[in-house]
Each structure stands twice: as structure tokens, then as C-alpha cells.
Amino acid sequence: MFDFLSLHPFLATALAASIVASLAGGMMGSYIVAKRIVFLSGSISHAVLGGMGFFLWLKRVYAVSWANPIVGALISAVISAMLLSWIHNKYRAREDTLIAALWSTGMAIGVVFTALTPGYNVELTNFLFGNILWATSGDVALLGLLDLALLTGVLCFHKRFLTICFDEEQAHMQGIAVQPLYTLLLCMIAVSIVLLIQVVGAILVIAILTIPAAIASMLSNRLSKIMVIASGIGCLFSTSGVIISYELNWPPGATIALIAALCYLLSLLNYPMSKTRKIWTFRFRQSVKE
């Protein structure tokens, strides 16, 4: 059944990369969906284009060998996360407008540097729309290391992240350093966005980051369980997306995003009925007890 993997070893690497990236997406996407910061995450995912474009320009025009676009993406994602955390703290009343401003500013910088960069920028196209088939075993190892760092952060800080996501005031009351912790959470989200950009690209990353978590949140009412389920669903989407894209000769990033969107639609159709039934059954049992 999986003969094509031995015929095309790059497919095995692509599948491994997509699984590793999906684990990060499931973990951090669950926080994004629970705290309702999808727009903010969209801003980070588009602002990374500024860093990518700048590093690509450095590499091509000045032959700076270390200026890898993915490093530029990582730096701009982390800077954006820190800026957004500062905005959340200082300008909460205007937060949505400032998030939109950062979104378009990052993209504008990316567009300017792309225009200044000579030649056809196939690398930038790959980062915009994703091309998991280009992943090397070195990329998979790097993704794995970043995954491990994210997992360690989640294990150590999950209770605190849960508190600041649910009730920042309570976190303040407890003497927790809310601002640094929120910055850390956004930086971890930024790192997971850069991981997923390699799979589906900057434009589609928000789909694979949030849809698995949104589906998982229909199946559980505990954030920790949602993270595990979302990681599993994300792996399923990305691996099936890679295989189907190979069979149909479709772009893998778009195929993964389409599969995710279709599954979300199907689960939404089933969700309202099952959820309402669950709540009413619970309330009915309570009233019988009383």
C-alpha cells in the first residue's frame, strides 16, 4: 500500500515533517482557540513575511550565507509576538486595530524586499503557499527539537497558561507575572507558526493551526485533552493531505487546508445537535436529583 514511500524517499521525509509540525500545531492551536486569539495568530503568520523577505534580500543581494529565510521568519515571528504582548498590556482598547496594523506592516515589508530581490523568488513562493516536499531530514530534526522545546514549555507552564487564558485578573491576584507569561505563550505560538509554515505556507497556516483544535474542542471540555486530540487530528490531516496531493498532483499545503476545512464543516454540522443534547441531558439529570 505504501510502496510509493520506498519509490520516493522525499515523501517519507515530508510525512515525518508534517507529523512533527502537526504536534506543535495541536498544542499551541488549542491555546489559540480557547483564548480566542485567532486574529492575533493570523497577524503573526502574515508578519513573518517581513523577516523572510528581508533575509532573502540579504542572501541574494549581499550574499550573506547565514541569512536563511526561515531564520528571518522565526525572528520576525518572535518580535511580532513580543510587540503583540506589549500592545495587549498597554493598548487593550485598541488591540484589534493594532493587530491589523502589524499584520499589514509585516506583509508590506515582505513585499518591498521581495521586489528589491533580483531573480524569481521560488523560495518565497514556497513559504507563502508551503511545500512540504522540499523538507530535508535536517529540517525534520530541527522541527523535532523545536517540538520538544514547546512540549517542555507546555508541561511546565500549562496551569499558569490556563489561568491567564481563562482569567488574567485571577492570575494577577495570585501574584503571577502575567505580562512575561503571556509574552512566552505568544512566542511559543510564533515558533509553532513558523514550524507549520514549512508544511502549509504562511497564507494557509492559520487553518491547520486552529481547525484541529476547534474540532477537538467539540470532543472534550479539558484543554489538556483538546491538545492531545488536536495533535492527533492535525497529524491525520497533514499525512492524508500529503498522500492525496501526491496521488492527485495537487499542492500539498492547499490539499491539507482543504481536508481540514471539509472535516471542520462536517463536524460543525453534527456539533450543535450533540452539544445541545448533552447540556440539556445534564441539566435534566440535575433537576431530577434536586
Added chain:
Amino acid sequence: MSNSKAPLAIDIEAVCLSYGDVSILENVSLSVKEREFLAIFGPNGGGKTTLLKVLLGFVKPEHGRVEIFGRPPAEARELIGYVPQILRFDRQFPISVLEIVLMGCVSKTTLWGTYPRDFKTRALEVLALVGMEEFASQSFGTLSGGQLQRVLLARALMGNPQLLILDEPIASVDQAAKEEIYRILLELKTKTTIIMVTHDLQSILQKCDRLLCVQRQATFMAPEQICEHFAWGLYHLPSAPPQSR
């Protein structure tokens, strides 16, 4: 003489605070003794929530002195339990009742991010105290308003607070839930100072020791000074002379 030396839970002197050009609190002075039950009422925008924020140390007054058990509010937070209004929470948030209660001591998690073993036992104890132990594993979103309010009360009690501050805990709950919350508060009153913001003057009159009307300025009132106009939201200074602070 002995009264003046009794330890004060709250001591506020000449506090002034404004947001931009709008004055919110003007020369507010008040003192609350330990194990006293004080109800705060007043019109919307009168400064009740701002006064709570001052007590919690979230907002610093422009002038004046604020002390909670002899300490500045920011240093006395471990002595305070706070029950916010339930309406501002996202009911779709994926969290269980037990997780919410454990948040009451989240700053004491270990290096590996776990709660010490006895904390779960303590959380179940405080849930039992508010009659919610059987809901420990239930989802937050499935609870009714009254049940949710009791869960938030349990969270506030996790740290054994000496001062309990409640912001409209009986707003948007039914009569049975209201009575249950009052029963719990009166039980707690024997060992805890309670400050409660409310608009429900009819119920609170028999339960609290004193009332404080906050309308930019703060005026203490005895229950017998509460006029029936207040129940309609028409707040004014008492016809009888106000009590001293």
C-alpha cells in the same frame, strides 16, 4: 477604647482617583473591622468597582492611603479572596470545575507545573463547603449561574483568605441560588471579613453589619437608614445623620 485598638481589615484614608478628567472617587475614607460584613451599593458608574480595584491593588489612587491588614494592597493579596462577576467569563472555555478551583493557588505549582498532592484534597474540601463537590469534573459551560458563582467562591476560598471581596455575586442568579450564597457567606462571616458589592438591598439588609453607599464619595449607613427609594435605584444621602467611619 478597646474598639479603637481592634485590628482593622481595611483602612482607607482620603483616597482620590480619576480617569482622565472624570473624577471617580473623591476623598473616600473608610475602615472595616475584622470579621465584619460590609455591603457596598450605589448607582452604576458611582465608583464601586473602582473602589474594589483599589482594595485589590489593581489601581493605585492618586492621593490617599490604603491598607489591608496594615499592608499596602499589592502586598496583602495572599490574604484576599476575590469573586468577580460571572458575566465576563467565556462559557465556551474548555475547563472543568476542579481546574477553576485549583486556580485559586496556581502560584504554588511546582517547578514541573503540577499542583502539590494535598491541593486536590483542599479543592474538593472547599467545593464541599459550597455544596459543589459532585460537580468537580463537570465542564464550566454546563453550570447554571448560581452554581458557577459558588465555584468562583470556592476558588476564592482555596487560599484561606482573611478578606473576601465579592463583586455582585447574586446578580443574574435565581432566588434559591441567592439564598444558598447568603447561607455560605454567613457561615464564612465567623472567621472572614466580607466586602460585597450588591444592588439587592432588600436581601442584604438583614445579613450585613453595615452598608456603604458609593457615589464618588463613600457614605456609611446603618440598615435602618436605607430608604425604599434605594431599591428603585434612586440613591441619595440618608435623612438621618450618617455614621462615622
